Amino acid sequence: MSFRYESLDELAADGIEVQLDPNQAVLLERSELVDVRRVDDGTYQLLPNGRVGAVRFDNLQIEVTPKQKLGVAHLIFLLGYAKNPGFRPETVTAATYGDLWPAMAESLIASVEQALTMGLLQGYRTEQEALLTVRGRIAFADQLRRRPGYFLPIEMRYDEFSPDIAENQILLAAIYLMLGVPRLQPETRRRLLHLAARFAGVTRLLPGTPAPAWQPSRLNDRYQSALGLAEILLRHSSTRVSAAGAEMSAFVVVMWEVFEDFVTVALKEALAGYPGYLESQLAAYLTGDGDWTRGGGNSHGDVFMRVDVVHRDEAGNPDVVFDAKYKLASSTGTNANADHYQMLAYCTALQVPVAWLIYAGGGKDIRRSIKNAGVDVVAAPINLRQSPHEVLARVRQIALTAVNEPAVSV
Known part of the structure; x- marks a missing residue:
């Protein structure tokens, strides 16, 4: 049976129709990569639902690609940095492998081989x-x-x-996870098996078992890049077998969560050591009593809000609001009404003069003044297709501009 490859963009509102057997349809639905709707016998409509990734069966791969066609390296960088700001995807071989699963497998092999150049850590x-x-x-x-x-x-x-320590258990679990992926190239599978054999004496974690905790140190420094990639695979990948024996491997991420987590961590890193401090997921109310400009959670009411990131000055007063939007409320970004309503509500409740609406996209900053409100909203794009260094430099530029410059309306 020939191998089929089906791909759809995460913004493809109409989705695609594909031929699936009932067992594949059940497994695909459980993966939550797409919404699965039956059209007729053997035909299903697949609709994007905010997630990206790939599901692979023995004879079929279904992939949902991020907007702007982000490569594997870009996606891995966002995932890794949000958990560990020191993470860089140097070992992700996306330039060679456009397909997600081969890229993941080859990247894991390269990173683990590099980690083991001086032998197994004990x-x-x-x-x-x-x-x-x-x-x-x-x-x-x-x-x-x-x-x-x-x-x-x-x-x-x-x-x-x-050698039976957390670091080795995590790497071995990731290797066996990749060995469960259908239709890997024989040479790739052989290299994975060879690596697994090098972890003699290491306990193999059962599928679904949480990865054990480990602490970065001078001793495991050579392992850290491989561990970052392995933990991403274990956190977002799964393998399933249906009652009829159909096998499936899935790598699924929720893009808005990935982007929000990345922006939050990157802003905190950019402003580390700068006067004041950042507070994420601030609970606030649009109605009710209390003064949020003085710090402390003494506000109450009946219209609850949770603000992505707020910068407080040295006295604890909120002075800038940041909100991460993977995509704006409108596709063009020029009439993002709902997002601006939301920013106005945040600024009004917190008595903050400016909000930065950070989204994934290209172009220049657009600053708008809200009539009769004394509030500016700045739509600031981040081009995620750039290198990690350039993406982080862009976040730093946004962060420093926001806390240094007064609001200027245009």
Whole structure:
């Protein structure tokens, strides 16, 4: 059976029609990548729902691409930076592989091979077991609870120097996740199996098990790039098998959440050390009593709002509002009415003179003055197709302009 590839843009309102068997339709619906609507026997309409990514079956791949056709490297950068501002996608091979799954697999291979150039990382982990001799520390509470009145065996707790540590468990879990992807190239699968064999003595995490916690340090510095990519794969990927045995691998992200998380972290990094501080997801009310300009949560009312990011000055007074919009309320960005209504509400409730509406797109900043309100709204685009350095420089430009310049109406 020949392999089929179906793609739709995340803004394609009419979606596409594809041929699916009932098991594939069920698995695709469970992935939540698209809304699945049955047209007739074997034909389904797929509609975008704010998510992007790819679902792969044995003979079919369905992909929802981000607006502006963001590549794999751009998407991985946004996901990684939002969790770790030190993350850079140097090992993502998107220039070579346009298809998401081969790019993911080859990128993981490259990053793990680089991490293992000096061998498998080892560390101390705490073990506990019943022994006939003393080793480490006696776990008295466990001894009394499990073996009251008995001297042997002894419940011992000791530190073991072992490769079975969180960092290796995460990398191994990501490798096995990629091995579950249908129709990878034989050479790619062979390299993944070879890497898995190098993690001898490392516990394989069961599918769906949360990744164990680890802390960046000088000792695991060579692992950190690979760990960033592995955690992205584990967080956003899944494999499923239907009752009839159909296999599916899915990588799905919600783009507005990705963009909002990225902008929030990037703004905080850009203004770190600058006078004042940023507060994200500020709870406020459009109606009611209380003075939010003095800091402190003493506002109350019945029209609740949650503001993406607010910058407070050194006295705790809000002075700038930021709001991340992956896409504006209008497709052109020139008549984004609903977004401007929202910014006006934020500024009115917080007594802030200017709001920055940060969205994914091209072009220049557009500053508008709201009539009879003393409020300016600035629509500021970020071109996500640029390099990570350029994207972060753009966020920094927006952040510093916002906190340094007074509102100027045009």
